[in-house]
Amino acid sequence: MRFSDPFEQRFAEMITHYPTKRSVLVPTLLYAQDEVGFLSDEVITEIAGRLELTELDVRNVISYYSMLTTKPRGKFNVQVCTNIACMLRGGEELLEHCEKRLGIGHKGTTSDGLFSLEEVECIGGCSWAPAVQVNYEFHENLTAEKMDAVLEGCRRKGMQ
Ligand code: FES
Numbered sequence: 062m063r064f065s066d067p068f069e070q071r072f073a074e075m076i077t078h079y080p081t082k083r084s085v086l087v088p089t090l091l092y093a094q095d096e097v098g099f100l101s102d103e104v105i106t107e108i109a110g111r112l113e114l115t116e117l118d119v120r121n122v123i124s125y126y127s128m129l130t131t132k133p134r135g136k137f138n139v140q141v142c143t144n145i146a147c148m149l150r151g152g153e154e155l156l157e158h159c160e161k162r163l164g165i166g167h168k169g170t171t172s173d174g175l176f177s178l179e180e181v182e183c184i185g186g187c188s189w190a191p192a193v194q195v196n197y198e199f200h201e202n203l204t205a206e207k208m209d210a211v212l213e214g215c216r217r218k219g220m221q
Contacts, residue, residue, distance in 0.1 A: 062107045068092055072111075082112040086122055090129055099133045127181050135170045135177035137215040139163070140194040143180050146187035151204075155191050156180055158205045162212060175219045176212070 064072075071092055075085045089112070093104050100123055109116045123129045127140065141159055143152040156178075160166055163176050170177045186192030189201030193208065200211050 062103050064093065064096055068096055083114060083118075086112055086114070086119065087126070090119070090123065094129060100129060100131050105131075127179065133170075135175050136219050137175060137195050138177045138179065139212070139215075140179045140181040140184065142182070142184045142186070142190070142192050142194075144183040144187075146183070147191040150190040152191040155193070155203055155205065155208055158208060159212075162209065175216065 089108055094100055097104055105116050105119050109119045141156040159178055165178050167180045184194050186201050191203050193200045
């Protein structure tokens with residue numbers, strides 16, 4: 062399969078920085094996912110071949126990271142942390158709020174393909190709980206009102 066020229070340039074650069082090819086697996090998967098939308102069977106075969114890994118090696122890594130997916134997601138992947146610090150500061154209520162607002166549950170995707178929702182473990186924003194990650198952006202100290210503003214911002218961006 063063919064990736065874009067910017068992907069190929071990044072890949073060619075990254076591979077020179079490490080003693081083993083395996084070391085670039087996670088960033089390569091992220092770049093491929095950004096480009097294709099998800100990690101399809103074809104992408105997995107391609108990356109396993111390039112990095113001299115088995116497809117099982119690649120799938121094992123994908124299953125470990127909540128940022129990586131083998132299924133298509135919405136344009137904005139809303140990950141709500143309900144781990145201890147966030148739970149104590151309203152993370153579960155925030156997840157329920159998102160479920161109602163978006164009309165989907167955990168691992169669901171809206172029918173317009175704009176949003177996916179996931180309940181996740183700690184995303185490293187405990188000091189500013191409750192925290193949510195949308196694609197690569199973090200949102201912290203959230204309330205229902207602030208969450209609505211985040212979702213609305215995504216909706217506007219998604220329509221551009
Ligand atoms: S517990 Fe939610 S970010 Fe750490």
